[in-house]
Amino acid sequence: MNQALKNNETTRQIMVCCGTGCIANGSRDVYQALCHELANHDGIDVQPVMKATGCNGWCEKGPLVKIMPDDITYCGVKVKDAAEIVDKTLVGGELIKRLLVRDPVTKSYLKSHHDTPFYSKQHKVALRNIGEIDPASIKDYIDRDGYQALIKVLQNMSPGQVIDEVIQSGLRGRGGGGFPTGVKWKSCADTNACPRYIICNGDEGDPGAFMDRSIMEGDPHTVIEGMIICAYGVQASKGFIYVRDEYDLAVIHLSRAVEDARDGGFLGKNILGSGLEFDIELVRGGGAFVCGEETALMASIEGNLGEPRDKYVFPTEKGLWGKPTVINNVETWANVPVILGKGAQDFASVGTAGSKGTKVFSLVGKVVNTGLVEVPMGTSLREIIYDIGGGVLDGRSFKAVQTGGPSGGCIPGSMLNLEVDFDSLTRAGSMMGSGGLIVMDDHTCMVEVARYYVNFLAGESCGKCTPCREGIRALLDILTRICNGDGQIEDLDLMEQIGETMQEASLCALGRTAPNPVLSTMRYFRDEYEAHILDKHCPAGVCPALTEFYIDADICKGCGSCARNCPVDAVSGKKKEPHVIDNSKCIRCGECYRHCKFQAVRIR
Amino acid sequence: MYIDEKELSKKNEYKRIIYSYPGEQRYVLVILQDLQKNFNYIPRLGLQMVAEHAGVPVSKVYSMASFYKALSLSPKGRVAIKVCDGTACHIKSGPVLVDQVYKYLHIKPGETSADGEFSLETVNCLGACALAPVMVVNGKVYGKLTPSSIAGIIKEYGGGTDESSLKE
Amino acid sequence: MEIKIDGKEVEVCPGETILEVCRRENIPIPTLCYHEAFGGQGACRMCMVEVKEGDCTRMVASCTYPIHQEIEVITMSEKINRVRSTLAMLQYRRAPNSEYIRQLYDTYHVEPMPLALVDPMEKCILCRLCVNACEQMGRNAIAMVRRGIDKKVSTPFDEAADDCIGCMACVQVCPTGAIQVMEEAGKRVIWNKSFDLITCDRCGKPFATRDEIAYMEKKTNLYEYEHLCERCRPKAMAKKMEALNRDNS
Secondary structure (H helix, E strand, O other): OOHHHOOOOOOOEEEEEOOHHHHHOOHHHHHHHHHHHHHOOOOOOOOOEEEEEOOOOOHHHOOOEEEEOOOEEEOOOOHHHHHHHHHHHHHOOOOOHHHOEEOOOOOOEEOOHHHOHHHHOOOOOOOOOOOOOOOOOHHHHHHOOOOHHHHHHHHHOOHHHHHHHHHHHOOEOOOOOOOEHHHHHHHHHOOOOOOOEEEEEEOOOOOOOOHHHHHHHHOHHHHHHHHHHHHHHHOOOEEEEEEOOOOHHHHHHHHHHHHHHHHOOOOEOOHHHOOOOEEEEEEEOOOOHHHHOHHHHHHHHOOOOOOOOOOOOOOOOOOHHHOOEEEEEHHHHHHHHHHHHHOHHHHHOOEOOOOEOEEEEEEEEOEOOOEEEEEEOOOEHHHHHHHHOOOEHHHOOEEEEEEOHHHOEEEEHHHOOOEOOHHHHHHOOOOOOOOEEEEEEOOOOHHHHHHHHHHHHHHHOOOOOHHHHHHHHHHHHHHHHHHOOOOOOHHHHHHHHHHHHHHHHOOOHHHHHOOHHHHHHHHHOHHHHHHHHHOOOOOOOOOHHHOOEEEOOOOOOOOOHHHHHOOOOOEEOOOOOOOEEOOOOOOOOOHHHHHOOOOOEEEO | OOOOHHHHHOHHHHHHHHOOOOOOHHHHHHHHHHHHHHHOOOOHHHHHHHHHHHOOOHHHHHHHHHHOOOOOOOOOOOEEEEEEOOHHHHHOOHHHHHHHHHHHHOOOOOOEOOOOOEEEEEEOOOOOHHHOOOEEEOOEEEOOOOHHHHHHHHHHOOOOOHHHHHOO | OEEEEOOEEEEOOOOOEHHHHHHHOOOOOOOOOOEOOOEOOOOOOOOEEEEEEOOEEEEEEOOOOEOOOOOEEEOOOHHHHHHHHHHHHHHHHHOOOOHHHHHHHHHHOOOOOOOOOOOOOOOOOOOOHHHHHHHHOOOOOOEEEOOHHHOEEEOHHHOOOOOOOOOOHHHHHOOOOOOOEEEEOOEEEEOOEEEEEEEOOOOOOEEEEHHHHHHHHHHHOOOOOOOOOOOHHHHHHHHHHHHHHHHHO
8 A cells, every 4th residue: 555655856836626515614724724734834845735626626624635746535524634634644654544534335445536437437628627727827737737728729720710619619508508619709790889898798697506616616717718719819908707695715816817817927928929909807696697698797897787688699799898709608618629629529529419428417405425526428417416426415315407597497317218418308308507416316306496496596586587587487486376285287388388378478588488397297296286286285394385304114213313403392292212302393304314324213 | 965964074074084085976875885895784864975076976976875785874783694595595594694683683684773782784795605604793604503403593693682581 | 460350451561569469450359457558467367368479379368578579379169168268257356345346257157156255345356457457647645565465555654745736537447446535525535545626617516636736736736726627628718719810810
């Protein structure tokens, strides 16, 4: 085991993951503790380089500490582990087993995270640098071939060739719609109006999706490089990065990166001596999901209300301040330097016929390994959820996976072999969206999930057009009455009728896709709707009005786990005797149900 | 428009923030965000001054302030509790956390306690889905919460004593 | 250039909207949020039509769709009717107290409303014509506030707005009679603000607010000695002309 730790000619690097997930788990303190230990240790000749990196994706196991070039990954590191890591691993060359990941099948200890199924099945393009570099260091980015694609483009390619290369690559917008990126650029370049603008849409709002946040926080320069390449291609002079308001860390890292890029001659007048003039300004969003819609986003940059307009004339012709504008999302920009650096063919060698390259998914919900994963387009849901994600949490049964956020839909277990790309998801009645994959188990009520999304949109719709605003209100009222046990069977047809009108007549994509969560759950889980309406029963045990928990006295061992975890003291019983739930006190949170190791808590 | 004494006395503070940006419509949002950050809400006088500075009608600035969630028209509490209601948190019983906060502090999402100490909000997704369900108190993230862990957190910030839960 | 509307060839200028062309050609398309003075807003979506561009057919809002290529427009189909009838239902559910909207519902539906009304007293359908009119007057006293299902038209803080002059441009343009005005004892109350009414110097009828007249005078830089209502003003003009003619002859 020790051999691997010898022969380090290069300086050691200790990388502490400082993505949002790990920070919440205390990784900043771990970073400080390690710095402190190193500074006060006599046994170290060459001080290792400490790096606070962006999100490694495996948030479930955080805080993560990686030691390079030894290629050791420690998980769930606490402040108290810092001394031991320095003493044992750095000085003593010994691995600390307790902090290593174990193979889920063989139970053997895995030295590097690369050996784990979570990482070995991934294919990183957009996330290539994240977790490997210090996002605050432009040098780190350049060391990993950063800005090389830009230099190549400026020295060897004409603007037209840049656009052709992107068209050849088959790259499609990663923000939801999947519009071919190169075609978008070309239509902007073909206009004769000036000035032209470039926008990075970083207003990531889909609940359960955080890939854009991770890229902006963990590798901000790749976004900037992508934008500069486009600026050269379409001859734009000004760019904007619109960042979601809640993303403080992303704003800090992006601002720093823009400044460093300017200092490095990558932004400003006469970029790298090529004569290209382009600069980037950061704009903080105001906290409105609808501003992810590009016309609303542009209205917001202009200082207007973030309301969309009809897109019969595309932003590439009339966008920001009525000028030609290219707008792409963060992940799309992160792919651009790779396409120009390695060539379109290399990029297009991965993926499916209609969707090239890779896609980042945020795998969350009731799944063992939550976090960000990047896989080739066309990877099946089963591979993502079971091979990478490790399957459903607590050994429960898989019910559905929600894709595409509030614009998407729920895909049932019977379709787990679906090979995921833009078109297959749309055919399944869902959509790619920004790439959220939310795994749901048998304790997730699909009617309530539909209600959740509609309720989300009720507050997030801009409220401008009637089908979206009033349609959402009607759907919400109907779903609420179904969840309360007051639904009628005619409600299902009525929701279909309203849903169709919303899809056909709404002004923007938010409204047109708003009924998707309702329509897709009605399509695949009609029996659950019928159970709520006809039997007045919530099979998943979620809807309070239609759920009653009870304890099966024959199974209950009287371990008291349910009583300890009940927040309202509704469970009573003596030790080693069957317990009882007082339904007048019970708030139907399901804590007892989840904590019972004997499945003695049942749903009536 | 009626402006109270307290705000009038802060006119110069507002002015300093507002005039640090050019008087153009496109800076209205960022000025409002700055005011929000400094004063925890958009003061009425501040709103009026922004309109004047940017040459935008007061009604339009008010319209924006009421549209964007990052801006609030009434003061927020000293302790800002944000319960995440992103999908991952939602299906892991996030909504029960809101009920628990109500139990101890008697405030619903969007409300501030009568003493101005606590305010509660639900937020869409904090991107910390791996830690679901999540709650953020004054910027500090609390993850993998259970309904029974809420009381302790509220206590950390000096709220939810026995007295207040007796009011139920 | 020429396009086809419901099978008929129609001459259009590039950039015109479908709705503008249809209005000119007397092809009926229902609208709620459209007014010639403000152009298309694309908010109510009643004016949805089907457009065939090449091989693909899609639904568009005729009030905001500018014609730039040879297209085929269908203004009436089963699908369009279905969409409009659902919209009529949603509008009626929102604003059941408006007679206008009630009639709209009746044109598309025979069956009773399948959903509980949102607010039985509501008349506003959020068409925004009032906000447009106020902007056109140069006052901007009202605006759209909040968002989502809570969206509404209001003055800042729901209080009497400094900018409101009580001109009633909003009331005149409102298709559903949703804006409350009270006139009593020489006062007009609108948008939570009370105004003094000025009476016509000839017939004595109250016809405008003091703020309104002051605003118009300042804007036009014409200060009149006599304040006349809309009925007496032309009469006075006619008399002046008559006198002028007499003097000339």
